[in-house]
Amino acid sequence: MRPVRAVHLGLGAFFRAHQAWYTDRAPDADDWGIAAFTGRSATLAERLRAQDCAYTLVTRAPDGPTYERIGSLAAVHAASEQEAWLHHLSRPEVAVVTITVTEAGYGTDPAGAPARLVAGLAARRAAGTGALSLVPCDNLPHNGEVLRAAVRELATEPGLASWIDDHVDFVTTMVDRITPATTDADRAEVREATGFDDLAPVVTEPYSEWVLSGAFPAGRPAWDATFVDDVAPYEQRKLWLLNGAHSLLAYAGLLRGHETVEQAIGDPVLHGWVEEWWDEASRRLPQDPAETRAYRAALLERFANPAIRHLLTQIAMDGPQKIPARILPSLRAERAAGRLPTGSTRVLAAWAPHHTPGPAEVAIDRALDLVAPDLRDDAELRDAAVALAAGGFEARR
Ligand SMILES: NC(=O)c1ccc[n+]([C@@H]2O[C@H](COP(=O)([O-])OP(=O)(O)OC[C@H]3O[C@@H](n4cnc5c(N)ncnc54)[C@H](O)[C@@H]3O)[C@@H](O)[C@H]2O)c1
Ligand SMILES: O=P(O)(O)OC[C@@H](O)[C@@H](O)[C@H](O)[C@H](O)CO
Numbered sequence: 001m002r003p004v005r006a007v008h009l010g011l012g013a014f015f016r017a018h019q020a021w022y023t024d025r026a027p028d029a030d031d032w033g034i035a036a037f038t039g040r041s042a043t044l045a046e047r048l049r050a051q052d053c054a055y056t057l058v059t060r061a062p063d064g065p066t067y068e069r070i071g072s073l074a075a076v077h078a079a080s081e082q083e084a085w086l087h088h089l090s091r092p093e094v095a096v097v098t099i100t101v102t103e104a105g106y107g108t109d110p111a112g113a114p115a116r117l118v119a120g121l122a123a124r125r126a127a128g129t130g131a132l133s134l135v136p137c138d139n140l141p142h143n144g145e146v147l148r149a150a151v152r153e154l155a156t157e158p159g160l161a162s163w164i165d166d167h168v169d170f171v172t173t174m175v176d177r178i179t180p181a182t183t184d185a186d187r188a189e190v191r192e193a194t195g196f197d198d199l200a201p202v203v204t205e206p207y208s209e210w211v212l213s214g215a216f217p218a219g220r221p222a223w224d225a226t227f228v229d230d231v232a233p234y235e236q237r238k239l240w241l242l243n244g245a246h247s248l249l250a251y252a253g254l255l256r257g258h259e260t261v262e263q264a265i266g267d268p269v270l271h272g273w274v275e276e277w278w279d280e281a282s283r284r285l286p287q288d289p290a291e292t293r294a295y296r297a298a299l300l301e302r303f304a305n306p307a308i309r310h311l312l313t314q315i316a317m318d319g320p321q322k323i324p325a326r327i328l329p330s331l332r333a334e335r336a337a338g339r340l341p342t343g344s345t346r347v348l349a350a351w352a353p354h355h356t357p358g359p360a361e362v363a364i365d366r367a368l369d370l371v372a373p374d375l376r377d378d379a380e381l382r383d384a385a386v387a388l389a390a391g392g393f394e395a396r397r
Pocket of ligand 1: 009010011012013014015037038039040041100101102103104105106111112113137138139140175176177178179180181
């Protein structure tokens with residue numbers, strides 16, 4: 001087993017397709033084992049432990065899959081294994097903690113990631129151990145700063161907040177690799193193709209991107225990623241164009257009777273709405289327009305990958321956490337410029353009845369109260385959203 005020098009919180013599908021894969025293919029991979037903790041349920045830890053932490057990554061290109069055995073996990077633990085958590089975070093060899101706990105996992109409740117990190121950091125300080133980098137890898141804008149604020153708020157033990165200021169490096173990241181939840185059919189395919197009866201394979205697409213901004217005072221694996229001073233331009237492009245379109249396809253696609261991203265983007269009406277949303281969001285992107293056009297074309301190919309079965313119901317979860325990052329910056333900017341933006345209003349109108357079934361007026365008012373109370377008195381916007389919600393998503397024939 002490789003020595004544990006990294007810890008992960010939120011052992012799920014995406015971590016295994018992304019950060020664990022980057023670590024496994026780094027030139028110094030043999031020096032960097034990961035101790036991974038689940039966020040809640042123990043199932044994945046039990047399954048991986050039964051197979052010495054190794055698992056299969058299936059990369060599905062439109063012309064066929066490849067199978068890789070990933071060996072970067074050195075230990076796996078359930079969320080409940082608090083002693084192991086405190087032990088790993090206290091060790092001087094441990095230099096980085098990556099985190100994937102969904103957008104909803106950054107709250108300051110006792111079960112959230114920040115509370116667990118604070119407990120670990122207090123143990124690290126008590127052990128006299130030094131610097132550490134925390135690397136949030138969830139689809140949240142300014143994820144490093146969001147994590148820093150939550151951790152500092154919870155660090156009430158005397159002296160801990162200033163120790164954190166001196167020793168903890170909060171890294172901001174943009175992460176990208178479409179990774180649906182693993183199914184029984186995926187497990188059967190891996191067994192058939194590799195002869196390994198893998199209890200925990202994971203399926204992903206060929207495309208992968210990781211952009212990070214951090215100091216890494218205690219070191220890090222030699223990840224083949226992009227290191228920059230400012231992640232914001234990458235983050236905006238990805239959250240607005242990829243994730244924003246995903247949300248539109250999820251909510252409007254479900255209303256139109258589709259099940260997967262591939263089916264939804266194949267619906268010409270939905271494709272048109274995605275382009276309309278992209279035209280609107282692209283106006284505020286800092287990239288060169290030709291670069292944005294190429295990014296959009298690549299996204300269309302990724303969404304249409306027939307080998308990736310990405311369920312719209314999975315993307316539709318946690319709307320109140322996702323809509324503000326993906327859609328509202330564009331909606332607010334357009335309203336401030338005096339325009340009524342159909343692209344972003346349509347996403348709001350598609351999400352509202354998903355969250356609050358019933359009359360369109362009630363759904364839209366509730367949606368605005370929840371994610372954009374500042375726009376609640378914008379009658380023109382409200383009326384437009386109500387009209388779209390009431391009549392704009394007729395079912396497929
Ligand atoms: N799957 C993708 O395509 C993808 C791509 C880019 C980024 N991401 C990011 O990764 C996140 C996880 O995706 P996944 O595919 O691994 O999902 P997953 O369901 O396989 O794993 C989620 C992990 O987060 C934990 N978790 C969930 N809610 C939590 C909470 N409130 N507190 C603590 N832990 C919690 C779960 O226990 C689990 O370990 C996404 O929400 C997103 O922010 C995913
Ligand atoms: O993972 P979530 O739940 O934040 O969002 C669902 C998808 O939009 C997302 O997972 C994308 O597939 C991913 O962000 C691609 O990199």
